[in-house]
Amino acid sequence: MFVAHGLTKIYRMGEVEVPALRGVDLEIYSGEFVVLLGPSGSGKSTLLNILGGLDTPTSGEAHWRDHDLAKSDERELTRYRREHVGFVFQFYNLIPSLTVRENVALVTDICPHPMDVDEAIGLVGLSERANHFPSQLSGGEQQRVAIARAIAKRPDVLLCDEPTGALDYTTGKVVLEVIARINQEFGTTAVVITHNAAIAGMADRVMRLADGRITSVEHNQNKLRPAELSW
Numbered sequence: 001m002f003v004a005h006g007l008t009k010i011y012r013m014g015e016v017e018v019p020a021l022r023g024v025d026l027e028i029y030s031g032e033f034v035v036l037l038g039p040s041g042s043g044k045s046t047l048l049n050i051l052g053g054l055d056t057p058t059s060g061e062a063h064w065r066d067h068d069l070a071k072s073d074e075r076e077l078t079r080y081r082r083e084h085v086g087f088v089f090q091f092y093n094l095i096p097s098l099t100v101r102e103n104v105a106l107v108t109d110i111c112p113h114p115m116d117v118d119e120a121i122g123l124v125g126l127s128e129r130a131n132h133f134p135s136q137l138s139g140g141e142q143q144r145v146a147i148a149r150a151i152a153k154r155p156d157v158l159l160c161d162e163p164t165g166a167l168d169y170t171t172g173k174v175v176l177e178v179i180a181r182i183n184q185e186f187g188t189t190a191v192v193i194t195h196n197a198a199i200a201g202m203a204d205r206v207m208r209l210a211d212g213r214i215t216s217v218e219h220n221q222n223k224l225r226p227a228e229l230s231w
């Protein structure tokens with residue numbers, strides 16, 4: 001689904017150049033669950049943002065199917081994101097003045113083949129809370145709304161940047177269960193960034209980054225359910 005070759009990203013801030021990616025090659029297959037692990041500053045978010053069309057590389061190739069993400073203009077990237085990519089971030093970015101249902105409907109109103117809003121909310125186990133506002137929900141519930149919003153467009157890929165970073169142990173596992181379920185039931189490719197090495201246990205493949213490079217890629221022989229993970 002994704003192929004990258006020699007991907008680099010250098011952020012320029014005045015005179016200072018910050019190399020975030022220093023030549024990344026990767027392939028991600030359709031339907032896979034990939035975990036990206038690595039220390040702070042190793043380039044994980046930069047890589048995810050390029051795969052999601054939120055940022056562009058300085059050099060190198062990045063393809064999503066037959067789309068050339070490195071050469072796409074802003075309009076093409078917006079369309080790519082809207083039609084194909086669901087994002088989940090550490091902070092939920094819900095609109096406080098809208099209910100759960102309205103937050104999810106924001107997305108279904110602008111994409112071509114959306115899921116029914118209530119179906120998406122049901123998939124994350126929040127049907128009873130559809131008319132509540134974000135402030136009436138716990139952090140884990142708000143993250144599940146963010147996931148419902150991301151999947152309601154029926155994305156081909158779900159890109160998650162530290163989805164459990166702000167959550168406690170138990171709530172984090174519930175959120176991971178939801179992501180695993182979407183990956184399995186819909187075949188949605190999932191790429192999840194985490195600092196937590198235990199979460200790697202639920203991946204098909206684990207990619208480790210250090211200093212802007214992929215340093216290892218491991219296949220998981222015994223993929224675990226989130227409930228079986230402990231940290």
Ligand SMILES: Nc1ncnc2c1ncn2[C@@H]1O[C@H](COP(=O)(O)OP(=O)(O)OP(=O)(O)O)[C@@H](O)[C@H]1O
Binds near residue numbers: 011019038040043047
């Ligand atoms: N917009 C930006 N402008 C300048 N430098 C940036 C920008 N975004 C990222 N960087 C730098 O690029 C490098 C990689 O950052 P990135 O956020 O991709 O790492 P990360 O592995 O996701 O880190 P973390 O786990 O802390 O989120 C860091 O040195 C960071 O300071």
